[in-house]
Amino acid sequence: MNGKSTTTRTKLERGRSALGPALELVHTGRAPTRAVLTSELGVTRATAGAVAAELEALGLIRVDSSPGSAAGSQGRPSHRLSVRDGGPVALAAQVHSDGFRAALVGLGGRTVATAPGCVAVMADPAQVLGEVVEAGARLLRESGLRCVGAGLAVPSAVAEPEGTALNPLHIAWPAGAPVREIFSACVRAAGITGPAFTGNDVNLAALAEHRHGAGRGAQHLLCVATGHRGVGGALVLDGRLHSGSSGLALEVGHLTVNPEGRPCHCGGRGCLDVETDPLAFLTAARREPGPEESLLKQSGDLLRTEYGDPDVRAAAEELIDRLGLGLAGLVNILNPDRIILGGLHRDLLEADPERLRAVVADRSLWGRSGSVPILSCTLNHNSLVGAAELAWQPVLDDPLAALA
Known part of the structure; x- marks a missing residue:
């Protein structure tokens, strides 16, 4: 292989390894323009442009190549970057002592659709999680959007790596309920693609606020x-x-x-x-x-x-x-x-x-x-947004592999 081919392949690999970090920068609002993306990634303008173009081709972001210049500014304005409207979504679900809620959440922490659920939580976690997943599945069918995965927020400490709810004190679930296993089974049964995750509601609220809100x-x-x-x-x-x-x-x-x-x-x-x-x-x-x-x-x-x-x-x-x-x-x-x-x-x-x-x-x-x-805190339904963050994380880590 000649030197030029090796250099081209190295640049391509470097660009692809930057896809995840670049997507996270746009997702969290830290790279509103291609110039900022170039600086944050520490790459050349050409590499940043190629990375942004590939993320756009994946249907994840929008690149505005002709943004208006600010009054009195000089020089050519940088391309603006934003998450794509109508792009993929994550299914987010939350259970609390007064009921449950399902939502579709896109990149940038944008809630695309919500479906309030019951006002009382039954003692059988499988029944509750089956209903909240079905509410989310209806939202997906109505929207026609691609789903990258699902996340669930519960009012309990969630033990790792088992994914069991150790102390759901304010709902009548048994201690040690295997909520991640049940949730994953419900997601598969509903025909929803992508991995399923579970976490404590306040942990997920903090994650959402750190990425998109007051934190x-x-x-x-x-x-x-x-x-x-x-x-x-x-x-x-x-x-x-x-x-x-x-x-x-x-x-x-x-x-x-x-x-x-x-x-x-x-x-x-x-x-x-x-x-x-x-x-x-x-x-x-x-x-x-x-x-x-x-x-x-x-x-x-x-x-x-x-x-x-x-x-x-x-x-x-x-x-x-x-x-x-x-x-x-x-x-x-x-x-x-x-x-x-x-x-x-x-x-x-x-x-x-x-x-x-x-x-x-x-x-x-x-x-x-x-x-x-x-x-x-500044986000509405921040635990739901945080549950979606769990589902988005594999995409943020490696967009190509997650969306293949």
Whole structure:
């Protein structure tokens, strides 16, 4: 083989090895133009152009070769890059204590279609997962879009590598239910192509927020959130979820913040899980939970519309102080560079941001730790978007192999 052929093959291999990193840059919004893509990948303009063209040929991105120049700018504007409308999607599913939801999510974290499901979760995980997958399969049939895989978010720690839900405390599933195996079987039975994945709902919310929302750009991101019941936490380090040796890291809901507090499902007392979740707020505010709406929605609506009521304000301050105590402990241990809050915790932050930040600062060991930014999650249905991220990951790793 002559030298020219060898050089051509080397350039082609280098370009193809850059497909995954290039797609992730466009997917996360970090390469809006071909010039930025060239810089981020550290390749030549020609290689970046070839990579972008191949991703476009795969139906994943759109390359705009004639973008308008900004007023007063000089020189030829760089080609703009964006995820393609009408491209492939991932099937995302979420189960929580008040029901389930299915969605189709494209690159860029874009939710293409959603299908709300039941309002009560049955005790048989196979029945629930079969129904949520069928809801997703209907969305796929109606859309006619290609599916790259499926992801499921569950309100439980998910043990690795088995994919079992160890402690689904707020739904009536048996401990150790093989949710990944069941979900995968349901996906195959529905005729959906691509691999199937399962993860903890707050872990997946953190992953989605890191790639597309309030956590973008953080190196050490701590996420703490209420679900429809209970409290969860997650840590993203250098873009990767920190899940521990077996998937069980960051069970922050079982930090004690009130030693004389309510009994917790874990056997302890006064855990974040029972002291700062929606039911705890409604109880502290002397409100009777209604059966017609989720506890998360009831508590959020109450906080936003009746904060002037003395009982509601007192309840909010009580929960803020306990949440701040828990966050300060986590800051002391983990030293994150950003905290994001979801669910009711986001609403508590927005109701009285100074109080929460003051509690965290007061309880932090180091003044530097006390100044860590605390922000609200910004994505709608971030656990669903995170479930889709699991399904998109093989494509981000190797687009050619995943879409072959």
